[in-house]
Amino acid sequence: MTNFLARLLLPFAIWFAHFSISYGATTLLCSTGQETGVHRTVMVLATVLAVILLIATLATSVRVLKSRPDRIAAAAATGLAVIAVIWTSLPAVLLDACS
Amino acid sequence: MKPPSSLPNTLPRPRSELAKLKAVWHLPSGWRTITAVNNTVVGYFYIATAFLFFLLAGILGLLIRTQLAVPENTFLSQDTYNQIFTMHGTVMMFLFAVPAVEAMGILLLPQMLGARDLPFPRLGAFAFWAYFVGGLVFFSTLFFGAAPSGGWFMYPPLTGMKFSPGIGADFWLLGIGFIEISAIAGAIEIIVGVLKTRAPGMTLTRMPVFAWTMLIFAGMIVFAFPAVILATILLELERAFGWPFFIPERGGDALLWQHLFWFFGHPEVYIIFLPAAGMVSMIVPTMAGVPLVGYRLIVVALIATGFFSFGLWVHHMFTTGIPARSLGFFSAASMAVAIPSGIQVFAWIATIASGRLKLTAASLFVLGFLFVFTLGGLTGVMVAMVPFDWQAHDTYFVVAHFHYVLFGGMVFPLFAAFYYWAPAFSRRQLSERLGKWAFWLIFIGFNTAFLPMHVTGLIGMPRRVYTYPAGLGWDTLNMVSTIGAFLVAAGVLVFLVDLVRNLRLTNTDSVGNVWNAGTLEWLPNHAFGTRSVPFVNSLYPIWSTRDLARDVERGGYFLPGTATGSRETIVTSAVNAEPQYVMRVSGPGWAHLSAAVFTAAFFLLLTAKLVIIAVACGILAIASIFIWMRQSDPAPAGKAAIGGGISLPTYMSGPMSHSWWAMVVLSLVAGALYLSYVFSYLYLWTVVPDVWPRPDSLPGLPVLAVSGLAASAVALWAADRCVRLGRRGAFIGLVAVGVVALIASLAADIWSQWHAGIRPDTSGYTAMVYANAVLQAQIVAAVFCMALFAAFRAATGRVDSLRRVAFDNLALFWLFALGQGALGLLLTHGFPRMAAAL
Ligand code: HEM
Ligand SMILES: [Cu+2]
Numbered sequence: 028m029t030n031f032l033a034r035l036l037l038p039f040a041i042w043f044a045h046f047s048i049s050y051g052a053t054t055l056l057c058s059t060g061q062e063t064g065v066h067r068t069v070m071v072l073a074t075v076l077a078v079i080l081l082i083a084t085l086a087t088s089v090r091v092l093k094s095r096p097d098r099i100a101a102a103a104a105t106g107l108a109v110i111a112v113i114w115t116s117l118p119a120v121l122l123d124a125c126s
Numbered sequence: 127m128k129p130p131s132s133l134p135n136t137l138p139r140p141r142s143e144l145a146k147l148k149a150v151w152h153l154p155s156g157w158r159t160i161t162a163v164n165n166t167v168v169g170y171f172y173i174a175t176a177f178l179f180f181l182l183a184g185i186l187g188l189l190i191r192t193q194l195a196v197p198e199n200t201f202l203s204q205d206t207y208n209q210i211f212t213m214h215g216t217v218m219m220f221l222f223a224v225p226a227v228e229a230m231g232i233l234l235l236p237q238m239l240g241a242r243d244l245p246f247p248r249l250g251a252f253a254f255w256a257y258f259v260g261g262l263v264f265f266s267t268l269f270f271g272a273a274p275s276g277g278w279f280m281y282p283p284l285t286g287m288k289f290s291p292g293i294g295a296d297f298w299l300l301g302i303g304f305i306e307i308s309a310i311a312g313a314i315e316i317i318v319g320v321l322k323t324r325a326p327g328m329t330l331t332r333m334p335v336f337a338w339t340m341l342i343f344a345g346m347i348v349f350a351f352p353a354v355i356l357a358t359i360l361l362e363l364e365r366a367f368g369w370p371f372f373i374p375e376r377g378g379d380a381l382l383w384q385h386l387f388w389f390f391g392h393p394e395v396y397i398i399f400l401p402a403a404g405m406v407s408m409i410v411p412t413m414a415g416v417p418l419v420g421y422r423l424i425v426v427a428l429i430a431t432g433f434f435s436f437g438l439w440v441h442h443m444f445t446t447g448i449p450a451r452s453l454g455f456f457s458a459a460s461m462a463v464a465i466p467s468g469i470q471v472f473a474w475i476a477t478i479a480s481g482r483l484k485l486t487a488a489s490l491f492v493l494g495f496l497f498v499f500t501l502g503g504l505t506g507v508m509v510a511m512v513p514f515d516w517q518a519h520d521t522y523f524v525v526a527h528f529h530y531v532l533f534g535g536m537v538f539p540l541f542a543a544f545y546y547w548a549p550a551f552s553r554r555q556l557s558e559r560l561g562k563w564a565f566w567l568i569f570i571g572f573n574t575a576f577l578p579m580h581v582t583g584l585i586g587m588p589r590r591v592y593t594y595p596a597g598l599g600w601d602t603l604n605m606v607s608t609i610g611a612f613l614v615a616a617g618v619l620v621f622l623v624d625l626v627r628n629l630r631l632t633n634t635d636s637v638g639n640v641w642n643a644g645t646l647e648w649l650p651n652h653a654f655g656t657r658s659v660p661f662v663n664s665l666y667p668i669w670s671t672r673d674l675a676r677d678v679e680r681g682g683y684f685l686p687g688t689a690t691g692s693r694e695t696i697v698t699s700a701v702n703a704e705p706q707y708v709m710r711v712s713g714p715g716w717a718h719l720s721a722a723v724f725t726a727a728f729f730l731l732l733t734a735k736l737v738i739i740a741v742a743c744g745i746l747a748i749a750s751i752f753i754w755m756r757q758s759d760p761a762p763a764g765k766a767a768i769g770g771g772i773s774l775p776t777y778m779s780g781p782m783s784h785s786w787w788a789m790v791v792l793s794l795v796a797g798a799l800y801l802s803y804v805f806s807y808l809y810l811w812t813v814v815p816d817v818w819p820r821p822d823s824l825p826g827l828p829v830l831a832v833s834g835l836a837a838s839a840v841a842l843w844a845a846d847r848c849v850r851l852g853r854r855g856a857f858i859g860l861v862a863v864g865v866v867a868l869i870a871s872l873a874a875d876i877w878s879q880w881h882a883g884i885r886p887d888t889s890g891y892t893a894m895v896y897a898n899a900v901l902q903a904q905i906v907a908a909v910f911c912m913a914l915f916a917a918f919r920a921a922t923g924r925v926d927s928l929r930r931v932a933f934d935n936l937a938l939f940w941l942f943a944l945g946q947g948a949l950g951l952l953l954t955h956g957f958p959r960m961a962a963a964l
Contacts, residue, residue, distance in 0.1 A: 036429065043433060043437070046437045057449065096422050100422035103422075103427075104429070107426070107427075107465060107466060111434060111462045115437070118455060118457065122450050
């Protein structure tokens with residue numbers, strides 16, 4: 028049971044970390060005058076890492092959680108977080124970030 | 127916890143048991159009712175006041191519409207108009223919407239969770255009275271022409287000293303800042319209440335969706351409100367002492383305000399909406415006669431919405447010239463948040479489809495909500511697209527959009543809630559006939575008023591203009607909007623008639639479960655909640671347990687009387703709801719009331735620059751809080767049998783106790799405030815790095831300040847040992863030394879900055895340095911007061927190895943002060959050196 032709440036919060040915590048890090052990193056890189064390529068690499072890396080982490084937590088969640096509804100809920104949370112992570116990072120990767 | 131195989135307490139119960147329970151929970155009568163702290167009484171006061179502000183701000187809305195009905199109208203002057211729309215927005219958001227949902231939580235949660243009361247009844251009452259006094263005074267500034275006029279989001283430079291020299295802006299900053307403190311007090315109450323006072327067996331997955339939403343609501347308040355509190359502190363420092371945080375020509379940045387405001391302001395929209403969604407999730411299953419479809423998915427969606435809403439704030443700033451990366455980032459994030467909202471809407475529709483919806487007044491308001499809110503969501507996705515927003519920003523299109531979201535997402539559900547829950551608290555049901563009249567008038571009126579505004583905006587009418595010339599094609603549309611607004615007013619009037627005719631609030635003999643609902647708030651209720659505390663085995667216990675209402679009312683379930691002779695409720699574990707101890711909750715009193723009044727007076731007098739009286743009121747407020755705390759620190763009183771062979775302690779300290787949870791949440795609030803500050807500091811540096819000093823003009827390394835913190839930490843550690851060993855004298859001495867060291871550390875740092883020639887009003891950077899000291903001083907002052915209290919309790923023999931809550935609370939906050947102090951030194955001394963090296 029304790030796990031259920033943690034398993035619901037974890038994906039969103041990962042989303043939040045990804046969000047803060049990529050927003051913070053781009054702001055920092057742009058304001059210190061790094062070129063766009065550096066920033067793009069950072070974004071791609073952060074996003075890939077976040078998605079891998081999300082999938083890994085889902086894998087463990089499915090193992091830890093006993094009931095089917097709980098697993099579905101964990102999967103839904105992960106799904107939403109994956110969409111949000113990819114969706115927010117797309118423009119930052121595709122656009123010329125520091126303009 | 128396993129369900130009990132038979133009723134935990136034998137029936138029938140002795141007569142005296144109920145009599146004693148009644149006596150302990152007796153409500154003060156007559157004018158002493160204002161000292162009452164029962165969640166129902168405070169809940170009634172709270173909702174009534176919030177609704178009063180809805181009416182007042184609604185009247186302001188009508189004044190706005192009257193002024194705009196025809197072109198070149200002279201009904202209101204420009205300045206009055208500015209005050210009126212600012213007050214309309216501010217009052218609707220801060221004095222109606224947030225308090226109204228908080229009030230619903232205070233009224234409904236204990237009943238719904240099977241608790242006798244909230245864990246800190248006086249804190250809830252304090253929050254209410256502070257809001258009541260502060261709100262009324264704030265509103266009355268309008269009658270003196272001294273109301274703020276900078277719009278509800280108060281952007282500087284317009285609201286800086288140069289362009290708003292009057293006192294109105296200060297009223298906004300101190301008044302609203304203060305009312306937010308009241309909201310935070312309520313949020314702490316709600317978090318601890320939801321997590322710790324649920325009936326045995328009500329695991330998190332058996333918790334009603336409304337309770338989930340209130341938990342998320344309160345959690346969001348904890349993280350969002352500190353941002354705007356910090357913003358108000360900074361702007362007030364700028365206005366009062368000339369510290370130039372937001373003045374670009376002096377090394378500040380006006381956009382910093384917008385970041386802080388919207389980091390609060392966007393989640394605020396969901397803070398208002400989520401509890402409303404929770405209410406809808408309670409009403410729909412009952413009216414359709416089936417369990418909610420996709421309970422867990424809804425919970426996931428709610429949590430997702432809560433989180434995602436913190437990543438959207440910049441979409442209010444698309445037209446400020448921010449870089450492309452921010453535009454893309456926040457535009458995309460704004461669209462992503464539509465997904466969880468969609469999940470909820472589909473779950474409600476599926477529930478309606480799987481049952482048979484009774485078309486009651488409450489159902490009508492829910493359907494109205496679905497329609498209006500969905501339209502608001504659609505225009506929301508439109509304005510989330512940057513090119514579209516560039517066109518629509520600051521026009522009536524946006525006014526239309528956010529009224530669809532706010533009125534649709536919050537006012538319709540609230541009316542549904544009134545019609546739905548009234549029978550649980552009133553001797554008479556509200557009239558279905560009047561309710562349907564009210565609904566149709568409000569629904570048709572609302573759409574008549576606000577649908578045309580989309581067009582008015584698209585053809586170019588800006589918001590916040592007090593009049594407009596004829597012949598631009600805006601005339602008819604505006605007239606239609608005004609007629610619609612008065613239709614809404616007519617609907618609200620019908621509702622008021624219904625209230626007067628039918629609402630008969632009661633604590634003993636409500637009509638009861640007329641809708642055949644399944645959740646606990648529909649059990650027979652009294653001033654003490656239910657007669658006995660039920661065991662919960664499903665999401666809809668009344669549906670799933672035979673004769674639950676009867677057995678609960680006869681006292682067959684847990685704690686059918688009072689175990690210690692005072693007011694009590696059962697504390698259970700946060701996730702699995704295993705009984706942990708019986709907590710004594712406080713009854714009626716004056717101390718929290720005078721604390722509220724004097725705190726309000728402190729802030730308001732400060733605004734009026736009556737510093738000496740303000741300080742006197744501040745001292746009286748602290749004294750009141752001392753008395754209040756002294757009364758809520760009961761001695762351990764042995765064990766209590768609650769039935770079913772379960773015997774629980776009646777005193778608890780440490781991580782299981784309710785006070786520990788409250789202190790942790792309070793520390794989170796303080797932490798969020800400080801993180802907002804760290805963000806502001808770093809943000810300002812990215813904008814105006816030139817005003818950051820070279821390392822050689824910095825003060826030397828803060829050796830003294832660090833040693834002060836270290837000494838304080840050692841004293842804390844030693845004081846803790848003394849509590850364990852029962853050494854009273856040494857304990858008091860160590861607390862004194864520790865607090866003095868804490869103060870000395872802060873003083874040393876301020877002195878070193880000053881000595882290095884740094885003055886707060888020089889630039890954005892220097893202002894930030896001293897803002898750090900201000901924030902630390904607040905925390906240190908709180909630690910000082912708590913230390914005084916703990917020392918006082920120890921001196922009179924009321925702190926020992928068992929009874930240690932007074933010290934535990936101090937220790938937690940003390941630890942926080944040490945952490946924040948260290949972080950502050952790292953930031954103000956370390957960062958400039960690091961930045962110079964970059
Ligand atoms: C009958 C009901 C209402 C009417 C007739 C109404 C009317 C208006 C109008 C015409 C404006 C635009 C004023 C201008 O830009 O010059 C406005 C602004 C606003 N309204 Fe309402 N409103 C109503 C209800 C509400 C509710 C229920 C809420 C929130 C819960 C709300 C929140 C706001 C806010 C935040 C603003 C922006 C104020 C600003 O620009 O600073 N309103 N309202
Ligand atoms: Cu927003």
